[in-house]
Amino acid sequence: MAARVDQLVAENIPAPLAAACRAWLEDDGVLVLACANGAVAAKLKQLVPRLQLAFHAAEGQIRSIIVEVQASTAPPAQAQKKSTRLPPPPSAAADLEAVAAQVKAPALALAMRRLATHLRGGER
Numbered sequence: 001m002a003a004r005v006d007q008l009v010a011e012n013i014p015a016p017l018a019a020a021c022r023a024w025l026e027d028d029g030v031l032v033l034a035c036a037n038g039a040v041a042a043k044l045k046q047l048v049p050r051l052q053l054a055f056h057a058a059e060g061q062i063r064s065i066i067v068e069v070q071a072s073t074a075p076p077a078q079a080q081k082k083s084t085r086l087p088p089p090p091s092a093a094a095d096l097e098a099v100a101a102q103v104k105a106p107a108l109a110l111a112m113r114r115l116a117t118h119l120r121g122g123e124r
Helices: 002-012 015-019 038-058 092-102 106-119
Strands: 021-025 030-035 064-069
Touching: 002 015, 002 021, 002 038, 015 021, 015 038, 030 038, 038 064, 092 106
Parallel strands: 030 064
Antiparallel strands: 021 030
16 A cells, blocks of 8 residues: 555646655645755645645545655665766966956955965865
8 A cells, every 4th residue: 555655746736846845645645745944844834735636635634634744764865966076177376376466456456366275185
C-alpha cells in the first residue's frame, strides 16, 4: 500500500512539492502529508480539494487528507546541492595588483590590494 501512496503522490502533486514532503496512509483511511516547511504545507493545503478527488477516485480507502509541517522531513534535494564555486585562477592576485596600481581612487586600490593579499593566502 505504501508504494501505491507514493505513486499517487508522484502523479498528483507537482514534483518540487512532492520532493519536500512524505506521505503515508493511516489505518483509518487518513492520508498524511508531512511537509518540510510551512510554504510547502500552505501550497498543499490549497491543493487538498483536487487531491481528495484524485486520491478517492484512484484509491477508495483514502477518506481524508491531513497536511502538517514536520521539521524532521528531509529538505528538497536541490537545497542539499554543494556549491560549484570555482577557485580563482592563479594569476588573479597578480592581475589585481596590476590593476590596483593604475586605479586613481585610493579606497578602491586599497580594496583591490587587500583582495589580492587574501587570494595569496594572507602573505605580503
